[in-house]
Amino acid sequence: MKTIYPSILTALVLIAPACLAQKWEVGGVTGGGFTNGLTVSNPVGTATTGFDPGLAFGAVLGQNLYPRLSGELRYTYNFSNLHVSGAGESATFKGLAHSMHYDILFHARRPRARVQPFAAAGGGVRLFRGVGTESAYQPLSGFALLTKTNQWTPMATFGGGIKYALGRRVLLRVEVRDYFSRFPTKVIAPAPGAHLAGWLHDVVPMAGITFVF
Amino acid sequence: MLVAPGGLVTVWGSHLSPVNIANSEVPVLTALADSCLTVNGALTPMLFASPHQINAQLPFEVEGNATMVLHTPGGKSNNLDFTILSTAPSVFRSGVAGPQSGIPTVVRGKNNQLVTAANPIHRGEAIVIYATGLGRTQPPLATGLGAPTDPLPAAIVQPDVSLGGLSLPLYYAGLAPGEVGVYQINAWVPWSAPTGMLVPLTITQGSVTTTLTVRVID
Numbered sequence: 001m002k003t004i005y006p007s008i009l010t011a012l013v014l015i016a017p018a019c020l021a022q023k024w025e026v027g028g029v030t031g032g033g034f035t036n037g038l039t040v041s042n043p044v045g046t047a048t049t050g051f052d053p054g055l056a057f058g059a060v061l062g063q064n065l066y067p068r069l070s071g072e073l074r075y076t077y078n079f080s081n082l083h084v085s086g087a088g089e090s091a092t093f094k095g096l097a098h099s100m101h102y103d104i105l106f107h108a109r110r111p112r113a114r115v116q117p118f119a120a121a122g123g124g125v126r127l128f129r130g131v132g133t134e135s136a137y138q139p140l141s142g143f144a145l146l147t148k149t150n151q152w153t154p155m156a157t158f159g160g161g162i163k164y165a166l167g168r169r170v171l172l173r174v175e176v177r178d179y180f181s182r183f184p185t186k187v188i189a190p191a192p193g194a195h196l197a198g199w200l201h202d203v204v205p206m207a208g209i210t211f212v213f
Numbered sequence: 214m215l216v217a218p219g220g221l222v223t224v225w226g227s228h229l230s231p232v233n234i235a236n237s238e239v240p241v242l243t244a245l246a247d248s249c250l251t252v253n254g255a256l257t258p259m260l261f262a263s264p265h266q267i268n269a270q271l272p273f274e275v276e277g278n279a280t281m282v283l284h285t286p287g288g289k290s291n292n293l294d295f296t297i298l299s300t301a302p303s304v305f306r307s308g309v310a311g312p313q314s315g316i317p318t319v320v321r322g323k324n325n326q327l328v329t330a331a332n333p334i335h336r337g338e339a340i341v342i343y344a345t346g347l348g349r350t351q352p353p354l355a356t357g358l359g360a361p362t363d364p365l366p367a368a369i370v371q372p373d374v375s376l377g378g379l380s381l382p383l384y385y386a387g388l389a390p391g392e393v394g395v396y397q398i399n400a401w402v403p404w405s406a407p408t409g410m411l412v413p414l415t416i417t418q419g420s421v422t423t424t425l426t427v428r429v430i431d
Contacts, residue, residue, distance in 0.1 A: 134324060137311030138331035145330050149430050186430070191330060192410055 025062035025072070027210025029173060032056055033078045033097075035202045038183055040084070040143045042194040047086025047143040049188050049196065051095065054079035056204050058099075060173075068107045074124075075100050076179075076204065082130055082146040082188055084139075091139040093132035093146035095187065097202075099179055100124050101157050116163040120177070126155045128184040144196060145189040155181035169212050176205040215301035215421055219273040219356065220346040221394040223266060224250070228287055230262035241270065241357040241393050248285040252297075258357035258393065270394040271297060272356045273349055300370050300419040301346040302396075317425045318343035319414065322399075333428035334376075336404045343389065347372065347396040347418060350387055360388030360395075372418035374400050376429065377407035402429070 037050035056079070062072030076099040083092045101124025108117040128151045138146060161175025179202040190196035216222055230248045241258030243249055250257045250267060253275050261268040267283070276297050283290040308316030308327045319328040322339030326332050334340055350366035360366050367387035374381045381400040389397040398416070406412075411426040 134326070134332045135310075136308075136316070136327040136329045136332045137313060139311075141329070141331045145333075145428075147333070147430060148335075189410070 023064055023213070025060065025064070025070070025171065025210045025212045027060050027171070027173070027208055028057065029060060029076075029175070029206040029208025030055070030057040031204055031206030033080055033179075033202045033204045035080065035200060038196060038198045038200075040190055040194055040196040042143055042191065044142070045087060047084055047140050049082075049084040049144040050200070051080040051097075051202070052083055052092065054081065054096075056206065058206070058208075060208070060210055062105070062210070064111070067111050070105045070107065071102060072105060072120075073100075073102050076177075078202065078204070080202070082132070084144040084146060084188070086140060086143065089139040091141075091146060093130055093138075093148075095128070095130050095132065095146075097129065098127040099155065099157075100126075101155065101179075103157055114165045116165075117160070118163065118175075119160040120175070121156075121158050123154065123156045126153050126179060126181050127151070128153065128187045130187045142191050143194050145191055147187055147189050149186055151184040151186040153181045153184055155179055163210075166209075171210045171212060172207070173210055174207045176203065178203050214295055215298060215303070215346070216271055216295065217298050217301040217346040217348040218271060218276050219349065219354070219388075219394055220271050220301065220303075221260070221268065222271055223268050224281070224283070224293075225266055226283075226290070228264060229267050229283060229285065230264055231286060233263040235261045239357075239359040239393060240355075243357070248283065251282050251284070252279050260393070270356055273353065274356070298348075298419070298421060300348040300368075300372075301421045302344050302372055302416045302418045302423050303346045304342060304344045304416070304423060304425055305395075317427075319425075319427060328427050330410065330428045333430045334402055334406075336402055336406050336408070336429065336431055338402055339384075340400050340402060342374070342398040342400065342414075342416065344396050344398065344416065344423075345394055346421075347386060347388075347398075354388060357393060359391045359393055362390040365390065368396065368418070370419050372398060372416050374398060375413075375415045375417075376402060376427075377409070377412040379403065379406050381406075 035051040058076035064070045078097040082095040103120045103122030159177035164172040243256035245259045245262040257269045281293040305318040347368040384399040386398045412429045415424045
Protein backbone atom coordinates (compact mmCIF):
# COMPACT_ATOMS: atom_id res chain seq x y z
CA MET A 1 0.00 0.00 0.00
CA LYS A 2 2.80 2.34 0.81
CA THR A 3 3.99 2.26 -2.81
CA ILE A 4 0.54 2.75 -4.25
CA TYR A 5 -0.08 6.25 -2.86
CA PRO A 6 3.11 7.77 -4.34
CA SER A 7 2.24 6.12 -7.62
CA ILE A 8 -1.18 7.63 -7.65
CA LEU A 9 0.25 10.98 -6.72
CA THR A 10 2.82 10.75 -9.47
CA ALA A 11 0.16 9.82 -11.99
CA LEU A 12 -2.01 12.73 -10.96
CA VAL A 13 0.86 15.14 -11.34
CA LEU A 14 1.71 13.83 -14.78
CA ILE A 15 -1.79 13.92 -16.18
CA ALA A 16 -2.90 17.07 -14.42
CA PRO A 17 -1.88 19.56 -17.12
CA ALA A 18 -4.27 17.88 -19.51
CA CYS A 19 -7.15 19.28 -17.48
CA LEU A 20 -6.55 22.77 -18.65
CA ALA A 21 -6.79 21.78 -22.27
CA GLN A 22 -10.35 20.54 -21.98
CA LYS A 23 -13.28 22.41 -23.51
CA TRP A 24 -15.81 22.68 -20.70
CA GLU A 25 -15.52 23.30 -16.99
CA VAL A 26 -18.26 22.88 -14.41
CA GLY A 27 -18.22 22.97 -10.64
CA GLY A 28 -18.95 24.78 -7.42
CA VAL A 29 -17.27 27.32 -5.23
CA THR A 30 -17.79 28.58 -1.70
CA GLY A 31 -16.46 31.48 0.31
CA GLY A 32 -17.53 34.64 2.04
CA GLY A 33 -18.60 38.12 1.05
CA PHE A 34 -17.26 41.33 2.52
CA THR A 35 -18.83 44.63 1.54
CA ASN A 36 -18.01 48.26 2.06
CA GLY A 37 -20.29 50.31 4.29
CA LEU A 38 -21.84 53.59 3.28
CA THR A 39 -22.50 56.68 5.31
CA VAL A 40 -26.08 57.82 5.48
CA SER A 41 -26.74 61.32 6.69
CA ASN A 42 -29.76 63.26 7.80
CA PRO A 43 -30.06 66.74 9.27
CA VAL A 44 -29.21 65.51 12.77
CA GLY A 45 -26.24 63.26 12.09
CA THR A 46 -24.77 60.30 10.31
CA ALA A 47 -24.90 56.52 10.51
CA THR A 48 -23.28 53.66 8.69
CA THR A 49 -25.22 51.16 6.67
CA GLY A 50 -24.55 48.23 4.41
CA PHE A 51 -24.33 44.45 4.45
CA ASP A 52 -22.80 42.14 7.02
CA PRO A 53 -20.12 39.67 5.95
CA GLY A 54 -21.70 36.37 5.05
CA LEU A 55 -21.25 32.97 3.49
CA ALA A 56 -21.30 32.71 -0.29
CA PHE A 57 -21.50 29.76 -2.59
CA GLY A 58 -22.05 29.31 -6.25
CA ALA A 59 -21.80 27.37 -9.45
CA VAL A 60 -19.54 27.75 -12.48
CA LEU A 61 -20.05 26.70 -16.07
CA GLY A 62 -17.05 27.59 -18.16
CA GLN A 63 -15.93 27.15 -21.73
CA ASN A 64 -12.39 27.42 -23.01
CA LEU A 65 -12.76 29.71 -26.00
CA TYR A 66 -9.12 30.22 -26.94
CA PRO A 67 -5.79 29.04 -25.53
CA ARG A 68 -5.61 31.84 -23.00
CA LEU A 69 -9.20 32.97 -22.99
CA SER A 70 -12.26 31.35 -21.53
CA GLY A 71 -15.75 32.42 -20.67
CA GLU A 72 -17.85 31.32 -17.78
CA LEU A 73 -21.39 31.65 -16.62
CA ARG A 74 -21.67 31.93 -12.87
CA TYR A 75 -24.26 32.02 -10.20
CA THR A 76 -23.47 33.09 -6.63
CA TYR A 77 -25.71 33.07 -3.58
CA ASN A 78 -24.73 35.34 -0.70
CA PHE A 79 -26.04 35.39 2.82
CA SER A 80 -25.65 39.07 3.63
CA ASN A 81 -27.72 40.62 6.37
CA LEU A 82 -28.57 44.29 6.19
CA HIS A 83 -27.47 46.64 8.93
CA VAL A 84 -27.47 50.23 10.02
CA SER A 85 -25.54 51.50 13.00
CA GLY A 86 -24.71 54.78 14.64
CA ALA A 87 -25.17 56.86 17.76
CA GLY A 88 -24.80 53.77 19.94
CA GLU A 89 -27.66 51.96 18.25
CA SER A 90 -27.88 49.38 15.53
CA ALA A 91 -30.43 47.42 13.56
CA THR A 92 -30.07 44.32 11.44
CA PHE A 93 -32.35 42.58 8.98
CA LYS A 94 -31.96 39.24 7.32
CA GLY A 95 -30.85 39.51 3.72
CA LEU A 96 -29.39 37.64 0.80
CA ALA A 97 -28.30 38.22 -2.76
CA HIS A 98 -28.37 36.23 -5.99
CA SER A 99 -25.76 37.08 -8.61
CA MET A 100 -25.82 35.88 -12.18
CA HIS A 101 -23.03 36.96 -14.47
CA TYR A 102 -20.83 36.07 -17.39
CA ASP A 103 -17.09 36.60 -17.08
CA ILE A 104 -14.18 36.47 -19.44
CA LEU A 105 -11.07 34.85 -17.98
CA PHE A 106 -7.59 35.71 -19.18
CA HIS A 107 -5.18 32.91 -18.38
CA ALA A 108 -1.59 33.85 -17.64
CA ARG A 109 -0.02 30.59 -18.75
CA ARG A 110 -0.33 28.06 -21.53
CA PRO A 111 -3.38 25.81 -21.42
CA ARG A 112 -1.66 22.68 -20.16
CA ALA A 113 0.06 24.38 -17.22
CA ARG A 114 -0.70 22.70 -13.95
CA VAL A 115 -1.00 26.01 -12.15
CA GLN A 116 -2.97 28.51 -14.08
CA PRO A 117 -3.34 32.08 -12.75
CA PHE A 118 -6.16 34.04 -14.29
CA ALA A 119 -7.79 37.42 -14.25
CA ALA A 120 -11.54 37.76 -14.73
CA ALA A 121 -13.92 40.52 -15.67
CA GLY A 122 -17.54 40.49 -16.64
CA GLY A 123 -20.99 41.62 -15.86
CA GLY A 124 -24.47 40.54 -15.02
CA VAL A 125 -27.30 41.21 -12.67
CA ARG A 126 -27.72 40.97 -8.94
CA LEU A 127 -30.89 40.49 -6.96
CA PHE A 128 -30.74 41.91 -3.46
CA ARG A 129 -33.39 40.64 -1.10
CA GLY A 130 -34.38 41.82 2.34
CA VAL A 131 -36.10 38.84 3.90
CA GLY A 132 -36.23 39.69 7.60
CA THR A 133 -39.25 40.09 9.84
CA GLU A 134 -40.78 43.53 9.60
CA SER A 135 -41.63 45.52 12.68
CA ALA A 136 -43.29 48.88 13.21
CA TYR A 137 -40.18 50.17 14.92
CA GLN A 138 -36.67 49.88 13.63
CA PRO A 139 -33.81 51.63 15.41
CA LEU A 140 -32.20 54.38 13.35
CA SER A 141 -35.18 54.48 11.02
CA GLY A 142 -34.53 58.20 10.68
CA PHE A 143 -31.42 57.27 8.69
CA ALA A 144 -32.06 54.08 6.74
CA LEU A 145 -34.91 51.62 6.45
CA LEU A 146 -34.00 47.95 6.19
CA THR A 147 -36.74 46.72 3.93
CA LYS A 148 -38.37 43.44 3.05
CA THR A 149 -38.28 43.75 -0.71
CA ASN A 150 -36.37 42.73 -3.82
CA GLN A 151 -34.15 44.86 -5.99
CA TRP A 152 -32.43 43.96 -9.24
CA THR A 153 -29.31 45.88 -10.18
CA PRO A 154 -26.82 45.53 -12.99
CA MET A 155 -23.32 44.76 -11.82
CA ALA A 156 -19.78 44.39 -13.00
CA THR A 157 -17.34 41.80 -11.73
CA PHE A 158 -13.58 41.92 -11.45
CA GLY A 159 -11.18 39.49 -9.94
CA GLY A 160 -8.67 36.79 -10.38
CA GLY A 161 -7.34 33.60 -8.98
CA ILE A 162 -5.54 30.39 -9.59
CA LYS A 163 -6.64 27.09 -11.05
CA TYR A 164 -4.64 24.15 -9.83
CA ALA A 165 -4.99 20.82 -11.53
CA LEU A 166 -5.65 18.13 -8.95
CA GLY A 167 -6.24 15.46 -11.53
CA ARG A 168 -6.92 14.81 -15.16
CA ARG A 169 -10.42 16.28 -14.93
CA VAL A 170 -10.40 18.02 -11.57
CA LEU A 171 -9.34 21.57 -10.80
CA LEU A 172 -8.99 23.37 -7.52
CA ARG A 173 -9.90 27.03 -7.89
CA VAL A 174 -8.95 29.74 -5.46
CA GLU A 175 -10.14 33.15 -6.45
CA VAL A 176 -11.51 36.47 -5.37
CA ARG A 177 -14.23 38.50 -7.07
CA ASP A 178 -15.47 42.02 -6.60
CA TYR A 179 -19.17 42.31 -7.32
CA PHE A 180 -19.53 45.97 -8.11
CA SER A 181 -22.99 47.56 -8.30
CA ARG A 182 -25.03 50.56 -7.33
CA PHE A 183 -26.02 50.50 -3.69
CA PRO A 184 -29.52 48.95 -3.50
CA THR A 185 -31.48 51.85 -2.10
CA LYS A 186 -34.80 50.04 -2.19
CA VAL A 187 -33.60 47.28 0.11
CA ILE A 188 -31.72 49.73 2.31
CA ALA A 189 -33.77 52.83 1.74
CA PRO A 190 -32.75 56.27 2.93
CA ALA A 191 -35.35 57.68 5.30
CA PRO A 192 -37.18 60.83 4.24
CA GLY A 193 -34.71 63.67 4.58
CA ALA A 194 -31.70 61.36 4.64
CA HIS A 195 -29.08 61.00 1.94
CA LEU A 196 -27.69 57.65 0.89
CA ALA A 197 -26.02 56.95 -2.41
CA GLY A 198 -22.94 55.28 -3.71
CA TRP A 199 -21.43 52.09 -4.97
CA LEU A 200 -21.29 48.70 -3.39
CA HIS A 201 -18.22 46.50 -3.58
CA ASP A 202 -18.83 42.97 -2.45
CA VAL A 203 -15.45 41.31 -2.31
CA VAL A 204 -15.90 37.54 -2.27
CA PRO A 205 -12.93 35.22 -1.80
CA MET A 206 -13.90 31.72 -2.84
CA ALA A 207 -12.46 28.27 -3.32
CA GLY A 208 -13.97 25.37 -5.13
CA ILE A 209 -13.66 22.31 -7.26
CA THR A 210 -14.46 22.16 -10.94
CA PHE A 211 -14.53 19.32 -13.41
CA VAL A 212 -13.38 19.63 -16.99
CA PHE A 213 -14.48 17.58 -19.96
CA MET B 214 -63.69 71.29 13.95
CA LEU B 215 -65.16 68.45 11.88
CA VAL B 216 -67.14 65.94 13.89
CA ALA B 217 -69.87 63.43 13.19
CA PRO B 218 -72.60 61.58 15.11
CA GLY B 219 -71.19 58.78 17.25
CA GLY B 220 -67.66 60.08 16.85
CA LEU B 221 -65.11 60.45 19.60
CA VAL B 222 -64.09 63.96 20.60
CA THR B 223 -61.61 65.51 22.98
CA VAL B 224 -62.47 68.68 24.85
CA TRP B 225 -59.52 70.74 26.07
CA GLY B 226 -59.86 73.37 28.77
CA SER B 227 -59.26 74.11 32.41
CA HIS B 228 -61.04 72.96 35.54
CA LEU B 229 -62.90 70.37 33.48
CA SER B 230 -62.80 67.78 36.24
CA PRO B 231 -61.46 67.71 39.79
CA VAL B 232 -59.58 64.43 39.19
CA ASN B 233 -58.06 62.21 36.52
CA ILE B 234 -60.35 59.31 35.81
CA ALA B 235 -60.77 56.86 32.93
CA ASN B 236 -63.85 54.84 32.23
CA SER B 237 -63.54 51.29 30.98
CA GLU B 238 -67.15 50.24 31.48
CA VAL B 239 -69.44 49.46 28.56
CA PRO B 240 -72.05 50.92 28.21
CA VAL B 241 -69.93 53.97 28.83
CA LEU B 242 -71.00 56.08 31.80
CA THR B 243 -72.32 59.56 31.16
CA ALA B 244 -70.82 61.02 34.32
CA LEU B 245 -67.25 60.83 35.57
CA ALA B 246 -66.12 62.33 38.89
CA ASP B 247 -69.41 64.15 39.14
CA SER B 248 -68.83 65.83 35.79
CA CYS B 249 -71.02 65.36 32.76
CA LEU B 250 -71.10 66.65 29.24
CA THR B 251 -74.23 67.45 27.29
CA VAL B 252 -74.79 68.03 23.60
CA ASN B 253 -78.09 69.71 22.82
CA GLY B 254 -79.11 68.66 26.29
CA ALA B 255 -78.36 64.98 25.78
CA LEU B 256 -75.85 63.32 28.09
CA THR B 257 -72.75 62.05 26.32
CA PRO B 258 -70.75 58.98 27.31
CA MET B 259 -67.42 60.05 28.85
CA LEU B 260 -64.34 57.89 28.41
CA PHE B 261 -61.84 60.04 30.25
CA ALA B 262 -61.87 63.13 32.41
CA SER B 263 -59.07 65.22 33.82
CA PRO B 264 -58.67 68.88 34.81
CA HIS B 265 -57.57 69.75 31.27
CA GLN B 266 -59.08 67.08 29.01
CA ILE B 267 -62.30 65.17 28.51
CA ASN B 268 -62.77 62.37 25.97
CA ALA B 269 -66.36 61.62 25.04
CA GLN B 270 -68.58 60.16 22.37
CA LEU B 271 -70.96 62.43 20.51
CA PRO B 272 -74.56 61.20 20.42
CA PHE B 273 -75.63 59.36 17.26
CA GLU B 274 -78.94 61.20 17.44
CA VAL B 275 -77.62 64.74 17.02
CA GLU B 276 -76.65 66.24 13.68
CA GLY B 277 -76.38 69.82 12.52
CA ASN B 278 -76.08 72.74 14.90
CA ALA B 279 -75.16 71.67 18.42
CA THR B 280 -74.30 73.18 21.74
CA MET B 281 -71.96 71.51 24.21
CA VAL B 282 -72.05 72.26 27.92
CA LEU B 283 -69.94 70.76 30.68
CA HIS B 284 -71.40 70.38 34.14
CA THR B 285 -68.91 69.97 37.01
CA PRO B 286 -69.12 70.20 40.80
CA GLY B 287 -67.54 73.62 40.40
CA GLY B 288 -70.21 74.89 38.04
CA LYS B 289 -71.34 74.96 34.45
CA SER B 290 -69.17 75.84 31.46
CA ASN B 291 -69.98 78.37 28.83
CA ASN B 292 -71.73 77.07 25.73
CA LEU B 293 -69.64 75.68 22.90
CA ASP B 294 -71.52 75.96 19.65
CA PHE B 295 -70.42 73.75 16.78
CA THR B 296 -71.76 71.78 13.85
CA ILE B 297 -72.04 68.01 13.68
CA LEU B 298 -71.66 66.83 10.09
CA SER B 299 -73.17 63.58 8.91
CA THR B 300 -69.66 62.22 8.35
CA ALA B 301 -66.22 63.50 9.32
CA PRO B 302 -63.67 60.70 9.06
CA SER B 303 -60.51 61.16 11.08
CA VAL B 304 -57.74 58.64 11.58
CA PHE B 305 -56.40 58.34 15.10
CA ARG B 306 -52.82 59.48 15.59
CA SER B 307 -52.39 57.51 18.76
CA GLY B 308 -50.12 54.75 17.52
CA VAL B 309 -46.90 54.00 19.38
CA ALA B 310 -43.90 52.04 18.12
CA GLY B 311 -40.80 52.00 20.29
CA PRO B 312 -40.01 55.60 21.23
CA GLN B 313 -42.12 56.91 18.34
CA SER B 314 -45.65 58.15 19.02
CA GLY B 315 -48.38 59.94 17.14
CA ILE B 316 -48.42 57.27 14.46
CA PRO B 317 -51.62 56.98 12.39
CA THR B 318 -53.57 53.88 13.32
CA VAL B 319 -53.22 52.06 10.03
CA VAL B 320 -52.42 48.40 10.55
CA ARG B 321 -51.05 45.83 8.11
CA GLY B 322 -53.14 42.71 7.96
CA LYS B 323 -50.00 40.67 7.34
CA ASN B 324 -48.41 41.20 10.74
CA ASN B 325 -51.05 43.16 12.65
CA GLN B 326 -48.60 45.98 13.31
CA LEU B 327 -48.83 49.69 12.65
CA VAL B 328 -47.84 50.90 9.23
CA THR B 329 -44.64 52.90 9.55
CA ALA B 330 -41.69 53.54 7.28
CA ALA B 331 -40.07 50.45 8.82
CA ASN B 332 -43.25 48.40 8.38
CA PRO B 333 -44.55 49.63 5.04
CA ILE B 334 -47.64 48.60 3.18
CA HIS B 335 -46.89 45.99 0.53
CA ARG B 336 -48.84 45.72 -2.67
CA GLY B 337 -51.30 42.87 -2.60
CA GLU B 338 -52.09 42.89 1.09
CA ALA B 339 -54.89 44.02 3.38
CA ILE B 340 -54.80 47.00 5.68
CA VAL B 341 -57.09 48.11 8.48
CA ILE B 342 -57.57 51.79 9.19
CA TYR B 343 -58.88 52.72 12.63
CA ALA B 344 -60.72 56.02 12.68
CA THR B 345 -63.65 57.86 14.11
CA GLY B 346 -66.33 60.08 12.63
CA LEU B 347 -67.77 57.71 10.04
CA GLY B 348 -71.23 58.61 11.25
CA ARG B 349 -74.40 56.63 11.65
CA THR B 350 -74.53 52.93 10.98
CA GLN B 351 -76.86 50.25 9.74
CA PRO B 352 -78.04 48.65 11.94
CA PRO B 353 -78.06 51.67 14.23
CA LEU B 354 -76.36 51.50 17.60
CA ALA B 355 -77.17 53.38 20.78
CA THR B 356 -74.59 55.90 21.94
CA GLY B 357 -72.15 54.51 24.50
CA LEU B 358 -72.54 50.90 23.51
CA GLY B 359 -69.78 48.68 22.20
CA ALA B 360 -70.27 47.59 18.61
CA PRO B 361 -71.59 44.05 18.18
CA THR B 362 -69.89 41.41 16.09
CA ASP B 363 -73.08 40.19 14.52
CA PRO B 364 -74.59 42.02 12.81
CA LEU B 365 -71.72 44.38 12.12
CA PRO B 366 -72.82 48.02 12.23
CA ALA B 367 -71.63 49.28 8.86
CA ALA B 368 -71.31 52.97 8.02
CA ILE B 369 -74.36 54.18 6.12
CA VAL B 370 -72.25 56.48 3.99
CA GLN B 371 -69.56 54.30 2.41
CA PRO B 372 -66.14 55.96 2.48
CA ASP B 373 -63.84 56.03 -0.50
CA VAL B 374 -60.24 55.16 0.32
CA SER B 375 -57.50 55.86 -2.19
CA LEU B 376 -53.79 55.25 -2.14
CA GLY B 377 -51.79 57.54 -4.36
CA GLY B 378 -54.98 58.29 -6.26
CA LEU B 379 -55.88 54.64 -6.76
CA SER B 380 -59.22 53.71 -5.21
CA LEU B 381 -58.93 50.73 -2.88
CA PRO B 382 -61.54 47.99 -2.69
CA LEU B 383 -63.14 47.97 0.75
CA TYR B 384 -64.31 44.89 2.59
CA TYR B 385 -65.83 46.65 5.56
CA ALA B 386 -66.31 50.16 6.85
CA GLY B 387 -68.12 50.52 10.13
CA LEU B 388 -67.82 50.33 13.87
CA ALA B 389 -65.04 48.11 15.20
CA PRO B 390 -66.50 45.17 17.13
CA GLY B 391 -66.44 45.75 20.89
CA GLU B 392 -65.33 49.36 20.55
CA VAL B 393 -67.18 52.56 21.39
CA GLY B 394 -66.98 55.25 18.74
CA VAL B 395 -64.09 53.52 16.97
CA TYR B 396 -64.58 52.59 13.33
CA GLN B 397 -62.49 50.42 11.13
CA ILE B 398 -62.03 50.35 7.40
CA ASN B 399 -60.76 47.12 5.91
CA ALA B 400 -59.16 47.69 2.53
CA TRP B 401 -57.14 45.77 -0.02
CA VAL B 402 -54.05 47.26 -1.64
CA PRO B 403 -53.95 46.18 -5.30
CA TRP B 404 -50.78 45.11 -7.05
CA SER B 405 -51.11 48.21 -9.20
CA ALA B 406 -50.87 50.55 -6.22
CA PRO B 407 -48.20 53.24 -6.53
CA THR B 408 -45.09 52.79 -4.43
CA GLY B 409 -43.08 55.37 -2.58
CA MET B 410 -41.93 56.68 0.74
CA LEU B 411 -44.74 59.22 1.19
CA VAL B 412 -47.79 57.96 -0.69
CA PRO B 413 -51.01 59.81 0.19
CA LEU B 414 -53.69 57.65 1.78
CA THR B 415 -56.94 59.55 1.45
CA ILE B 416 -60.30 58.81 3.03
CA THR B 417 -63.27 60.63 1.61
CA GLN B 418 -66.71 60.25 3.08
CA GLY B 419 -69.49 62.58 2.12
CA SER B 420 -67.98 66.03 1.77
CA VAL B 421 -65.07 65.46 4.12
CA THR B 422 -61.62 64.21 3.18
CA THR B 423 -58.72 63.33 5.40
CA THR B 424 -55.24 62.47 4.15
CA LEU B 425 -52.13 60.98 5.64
CA THR B 426 -49.00 59.58 4.04
CA VAL B 427 -47.73 56.02 4.17
CA ARG B 428 -44.84 54.10 2.70
CA VAL B 429 -45.78 51.57 0.04
CA ILE B 430 -43.44 49.01 -1.50
CA ASP B 431 -43.63 45.98 -3.77
